Amino acid sequence: MSLATPLALIGRSALALLAAIGRVTLFAGSAISHVVRPPFYGREFLNALLQIGWLSLPVVGLTAVFTGGALALQIYSGGARFNAEAVVPQIVAIGMVRELGPVLVGLMIAARVTSSIAAEIATMKVTEQIDALVTLSTHPMKYLVAPRLLAALLVVPLLVAVGDVIGIFGGYVVATGSLGFNAAAYLKNTVDFLEPLDIVSSLVKGCAFGGIAALMGCYFGMTSGRGAQGVGRATKGSVEAAAVLILAANFLITGVFFSI
Amino acid sequence: MTETRPPMIELRHVAKAFGSKPVLRDVDLSIPRGTSMVVIGGSGTGKSVTLKCVLGLIEPDAGQILVDGHDVHEGDRDAFLARFGMLFQGAALFDSLPVWQNVAFRLLRGALRKPKRHAREIAIEKLRRVGLTPDVADAFPAELSGGMQKRVGLARAIAADPEIIFFDEPTTGLDPIMAGVINDLIRKIVTEMGATAMTITHDMSSVRAIADDVAMLHDGVIKWTGPVGEMDRADDPYLQQFIHGRAEGPIESVR
Numbered sequence: 001m002s003l004a005t006p007l008a009l010i011g012r013s014a015l016a017l018l019a020a021i022g023r024v025t026l027f028a029g030s031a032i033s034h035v036v037r038p039p040f041y042g043r044e045f046l047n048a049l050l051q052i053g054w055l056s057l058p059v060v061g062l063t064a065v066f067t068g069g070a071l072a073l074q075i076y077s078g079g080a081r082f083n084a085e086a087v088v089p090q091i092v093a094i095g096m097v098r099e100l101g102p103v104l105v106g107l108m109i110a111a112r113v114t115s116s117i118a119a120e121i122a123t124m125k126v127t128e129q130i131d132a133l134v135t136l137s138t139h140p141m142k143y144l145v146a147p148r149l150l151a152a153l154l155v156v157p158l159l160v161a162v163g164d165v166i167g168i169f170g171g172y173v174v175a176t177g178s179l180g181f182n183a184a185a186y187l188k189n190t191v192d193f194l195e196p197l198d199i200v201s202s203l204v205k206g207c208a209f210g211g212i213a214a215l216m217g218c219y220f221g222m223t224s225g226r227g228a229q230g231v232g233r234a235t236k237g238s239v240e241a242a243a244v245l246i247l248a249a250n251f252l253i254t255g256v257f258f259s260i
Numbered sequence: 261m262t263e264t265r266p267p268m269i270e271l272r273h274v275a276k277a278f279g280s281k282p283v284l285r286d287v288d289l290s291i292p293r294g295t296s297m298v299v300i301g302g303s304g305t306g307k308s309v310t311l312k313c314v315l316g317l318i319e320p321d322a323g324q325i326l327v328d329g330h331d332v333h334e335g336d337r338d339a340f341l342a343r344f345g346m347l348f349q350g351a352a353l354f355d356s357l358p359v360w361q362n363v364a365f366r367l368l369r370g371a372l373r374k375p376k377r378h379a380r381e382i383a384i385e386k387l388r389r390v391g392l393t394p395d396v397a398d399a400f401p402a403e404l405s406g407g408m409q410k411r412v413g414l415a416r417a418i419a420a421d422p423e424i425i426f427f428d429e430p431t432t433g434l435d436p437i438m439a440g441v442i443n444d445l446i447r448k449i450v451t452e453m454g455a456t457a458m459t460i461t462h463d464m465s466s467v468r469a470i471a472d473d474v475a476m477l478h479d480g481v482i483k484w485t486g487p488v489g490e491m492d493r494a495d496d497p498y499l500q501q502f503i504h505g506r507a508e509g510p511i512e513s514v515r
Contacts, residue, residue: 039369047356124354131317132352136366136416137341 027219034139034146044147052113052148052214053155057162059112063104064096064163068170071095076179088181089189092171097198098257101164103250106209109156110242114217117148118238121221122231130222145218149211156210157203164202201257208253209246216242265292267326268424268456269314274323275480276309283309284320285480291473293328296450296457298467298488300502301477302511307460308349310477311426314458315344327424338371345417345455347446349429351409353401353416360397363387363415372420386415390445407438414442418449425450427459431466443469464503467491476502478511 071092079085121144124130130140168190175181220238224230269291276284283306291297299307312318314325316332325332332340353362363383367374374382384394390411401409410430417425427446431439443466450457450470459470467474468488475485476499484496491503501509 041369127350128348128352129354131312132346132348132354134317135315135341135344135346137338137370137372138365 023223024215024219027222028215030141031145031149031215031218034142035150037142039142041143041147044143045151048148048151049155051116052109052151052210053159056109056112056159059108060105060159060163061166063108064101064167065170065173067100067104068092068096068167068172069174071100071167072171072174072179076175085179088171088175088179089186090193092175093168093190093194094198096167096171097164097194097202099250099254101167102160102202102205102209103246104167105156105160105163105206106213106246106250107243109152109159109210109213110216110239110246113152114213114238114242115235117214117217118221118224119231119235121218122224122234125222125224126226126228126231140222145222148218149214152210152214153207154210156213157206160202160206160209161199164199197257197260201253204257205250205253208249212245212249213242216245265294267291268293268328269297269458270324270326271310271314272324272326274310274313274320274325276306276313276318276320282480284313287323287477287480287482289475289482289485291456291458293456294454295472296447296459296470297473297475298459298461298471299475299477300460300462300464300467302462302502305477306480307477308428311428311458311460315346315426316340342366342370342372342420343423344426345420345422345424346426347410347413347417347428347430349432351401351406351413353409353412355401358398358400359387359404359412360384362401362412363397363419365416366420382419383415386419387412389418389449390415391441407434407442410434410438410442411445414445414449418453421453422455424456424458425453427457427461427470429461429463430459430470431461431463436465439463439465440469446470462502464505467503478502 072088075088075091076085079087133140133143172186175186176183216238220234220241224234267290271287271289274284274287275282287310299310301307309318313320314327314332360380360383361368363386364379366372367379367382368376384397387394387396392408392411396408401412404412430442430446434442447470459466461467471488473485474488474491476483478498484494484499486494491499497510501511
């Protein structure tokens with residue numbers, strides 16, 4: 001094996017990565033332009049709101065409540081090592097609102113919604129339903145992508161807010177039920193400690209993660225290969241890409257708010 | 261008598277390759293207005309690509325495609341597509357919509373939008389025209405048999421009374437009786453509507469039932485074209501091998 005082979009591999013991988021970033025960026029630009037330009041498909045938008053928002057509530061709620069409860073236990077046991085058990089309400093609140101709420105909701109949406117969007121659109125592509133849309137004078141980006149993207153941008157921040165509240169509630173139940181915290185004091189500490197910027201950062205993250213989740217589902221679905229294998233690859237790729245991008249975006253957004 | 265009619269669809273020196281594999285090399289084809297052209301050829305010879313090039317779903321690498329004298333890549337795309345109806349090979353019905361909304365899809369949105377009640381009435385009338393009863397209207401595509409899905413696809417293709425109708429392998433996957441029913445429906449609808457039709461198939465019973473004219477596509481070019489009545493008498497060896505289904509001949513059996 002010559003020295004050039006690994007270099008060529010690195011070069012090809014870098015070019016492929018840049019090309020993929022370019023394709024996704026162009027796709028995102030096109031999707032956003034279709035969100036703001038008529039015609040608008042209200043029925044598809046409402047259906048996307050239902051699928052992405054309302055039907056995700058159970059999984060978001062369960063994830064948040066268990067995470068909040070576990071977080072309270074961890075903070076209590078960790079804090080006990082330096083006599084700081086009393087900070088449970090504050091750390092649960094800040095941990096859920098700033099970090100765990102948005103990230104866990106984002107990842108749950110990636111698992112539940114991104115995969116579903118990618119599989120549905122990829123199947124439509126494989127079965128020529130997308131070609132059929134075009135022959136029926138309906139732009140697939142406008143009919144399939146724009147409603148899902150807009151719905152995710154609007155509804156995922158709300159899901160994050162719900163997740164934050166339920167997560168804090170999970171911590172509250174554990175702290176007051178088994179760790180001996182006073183209920184009123186717990187709630188007061190939680191409310192007093194949270195700042196508006198914490199809530200803003202949570203909602204901004206929710207909006208960004210919703211956009212990423214919907215875009216990745218749509219992108220991988222629309223660019224799916226043929227057959228069942230193509231649908232499978234599109235679904236898997238969409239969830240992987242959405243999860244990684246959500247975590248990367250979380251780091252970037254946290255950095256931005258950290259510097260404010 | 262079709263020779264005297266002006267062409268509705270014309271393909272001039274159309275070429276298309278996917279990667280290094282040329283599919284269409286130099287396709288010349290003219291379909292007179294109000295006639296039914298059936299394009300035959302083996303699997304993978306580019307029949308579907310030809311059809312999708314006309315619709316603008318695939319852009320050819322070279323050549324020109326004219327519909328009613330106008331280049332398909334110029335002008336208002338929605339107005340252009342509004343002139344077409346298409347029956348896809350697998351019907352391509354939208355799973356999430358009930359049958360009547362599939363049929364009336366074009367009538368529920370866009371330039372041809374009609375009130376919902378009126379669109380539903382038209383959909384049920386079109387379903388009746390393809391031999392389906394109104395009780396099918398509220399079913400979902402997954403609840404229908406393959407033959408019924410094809411009929412719904414056919415009803416969708418004719419819902420907006422298009423001037424041009426494309427049929428992509430209309431009888432694939434159907435039993436001979438249902439294939440005969442679909443062939444008869446296509447012929448009847450095309451004749452009654454006076455539409456220009458382009459069908460791609462390798463089912464010879466479809467060819468004889470549907471076609472006014474036949475074109476044989478092989479190796480990226482039209483090997484033979486002419487009226488269906490002259491097909492059996494033609495001396496083109498490719499055409500004769502294909503229509504008689506012979507293993508021996510100029511068309512290689514392994515492609």
